[in-house]
Amino acid sequence: MTLRTITLMAALLSTGLLTAGEYCLYPRSPEAELLLKDDTVVTTSPVKLHVLGMSCPKCVSNVDIQLMRVSGVQKAQIDMGSGIVVVDFDPSKKITRAALAKAVDDSGLTIASIEGK
Numbered sequence: 001m002t003l004r005t006i007t008l009m010a011a012l013l014s015t016g017l018l019t020a021g022e023y024c025l026y027p028r029s030p031e032a033e034l035l036l037k038d039d040t041v042v043t044t045s046p047v048k049l050h051v052l053g054m055s056c057p058k059c060v061s062n063v064d065i066q067l068m069r070v071s072g073v074q075k076a077q078i079d080m081g082s083g084i085v086v087v088d089f090d091p092s093k094k095i096t097r098a099a100l101a102k103a104v105d106d107s108g109l110t111i112a113s114i115e116g117k
Helices: 002-016 029-035 055-070 097-106
Strands: 047-052 073-079 084-091 108-115
Touching: 029 097, 029 108, 055 073, 055 084, 055 097, 073 097, 097 108
Parallel strands: none
Antiparallel strands: 047 084, 047 108, 073 084
16 A cells, blocks of 8 residues: 555545545555565465454455455455455466465555465
């Protein structure tokens, strides 16, 4: 998420045009910065993501929507309490760790780690 996006969202929140429940924000972790650059292809399905900042049903929905936009992702099982997301995908698709991290980042949250090959 860019500084411009955060600034725009803060302005919308302050005017009441956007409520906090409509979009969750969580600062990007150093681990996320590295994963966003990791072009390693994930070859084994499912893969487990550890997501930080998942605190409400809207967070779960945002993560699900963004992950389903990644070509090849078939299903995401999300546990809000633990922040664990199990992603099933078509192994024949070339899904990178960066693509999964970006989907979480685009949801307004941050990824701590990705387990799986």
